[in-house]
Amino acid sequence: MTGDLYIRPLHISSEKDSLPGAAPLLGSGAYYSAAEVTLRSSDGSIARREIVASGEILSWVRNKSPLHAHKAVEILKKLSAKRPDFAGLDMTQPQIMAVINVTPDSFSDGGDRYDPARAVDDALRMRELGASILDVGGESTRPGAEPVSEDEELRRVLPVIEKLAEAGALVSIDTRHARVMREAVAAGAGIINDVTALEGDKDSLETAALAGVPVILMHMQGTPQTMQDNPCYQDVALDVFDYLEKRVAACVAAGIPREAIAVDPGIGFGKTTEHNLRLLDAQAQLHGTGCPLLLGVSRKGFIGKLSRNEEPKARVAGSLSCALAGLERGVQMFRVHDVAETAQAFAIARAIS
Structure with missing residues (x-):
């Protein structure tokens, strides 16, 4: 066979x-x-x-x-195999990545932290509440979002990254553009988090390898403008595994150490509600890549579709349900908007088990 x-x-x-x-x-x-x-x-x-x-x-x-x-x-x-530390973080303990969107149009918190000073204050508060990574993004990748120029993206994120790095925080830059990666790392970002798995920009793979910081590779079918038009898979869990395994191999071949690579199934990025549920159930299969897993499902639209069509900020309970399902399946990192609530849920779940 x-x-x-x-x-x-x-x-x-x-x-x-x-x-x-x-x-x-x-x-x-x-x-x-x-x-x-x-x-x-x-x-x-x-x-x-x-x-x-x-x-x-x-x-x-x-x-x-x-x-x-x-x-x-x-x-x-x-x-x-025990996963080595990722960006200095212990992968035997759940790590919380706080969403810091310095954008006017993100699906859940667009405009909340568009002011750099507010973004910095909120991010540092999230660190106090339990976030070990502060994920700063200057371009919305919600379904249908329009791209912004690299100059504008840099204008939004660099002042925030610089202040957070000065405060000693571990910062990730959420971007799909090589130039933004490069300048963000120079400003103090310690992780590159790319929704295109370093494929969206022809220079991203080389840039990430030269930057010498850990990377997070996410699966996305299509682009933010097209990804929800008609997502199709033969078997979504297997197809996503295959894609991420190939991207890990490409990164290793480019000189990025395997221990500096994490993977993300990309919940909501070119997936139907049924696809998302299948991936959430099958997350443990991704441990077969040999890399730590990041789950980003906080406040996403399918939670409302499965409940009462709540607005994003009213989807906290559903977000926690997804995070706990990931915790049960061995996921190591969780990208969330609601840091205090997630930290509390993890503390109680781990105490019970």
Whole structure:
């Protein structure tokens, strides 16, 4: 059989004794007792998909598709391996990334922090409340958003980044433009967070490699202007995995160390509500990339569609539900608007478990 192999850990728990034959997950004190194992044909169709006990995965693959045995060994090693620190942050603990949009038109908080002084004050307050990363963006990438010039984007973000860096904060620059990446890092940004996975600008990959800071690669189908027109996938969880795995390989080939790469499935970026739900459920499969995971789902539109069509700022409870689902599946970083609420939810969930 040709094609590819995917392993999604299931029945994840910190209680090893309650999971007979459980395998370690991410060296984080979590274990999984079973996995959804998928064999995909070269045409993208599903050849076989079964739930397999964690201790039997390798023998199952050797029996069903011997050519994939080596790939199975590689994935299982990545699933069990402890993630090194990312940008100096401990990946065995959940890390909160605060959204700092210095824009007039972001979908949820556009205009709230358009004033640089307000953006800085709010960002530092979010750090006090539990955010370990402050994600500064100067261009909205909401569905249908129009691009802004690089000069304007820089005018918005650089004063904020400089002040936050001076205060000792870990800042990420949320941009898809190489020039903005370069100047933001020079101003003190310590992470590049790109919704185009360093593909949106022909110079982004080289720029990120030369910058020498960690990168976050997100999956997006289409562009902000077109992504919600008619998103289509053969299997969204597998397609997103394939894309991110290829982008990780491209970054490594360009000289970015694997330990300096994180991946983001891009909830809401070229996905229907059904696609988003499938990705949220299948997040643990992305641990097979060998990279830390970032989940950005805060206040997004599908939450309202599944509830009572609430406005973005009234979607906090739904956002927390998604974040907790990610926490249960081993996600390490969470991009959120509501820092205090997320930190509280994590503290209680971890205390219970």
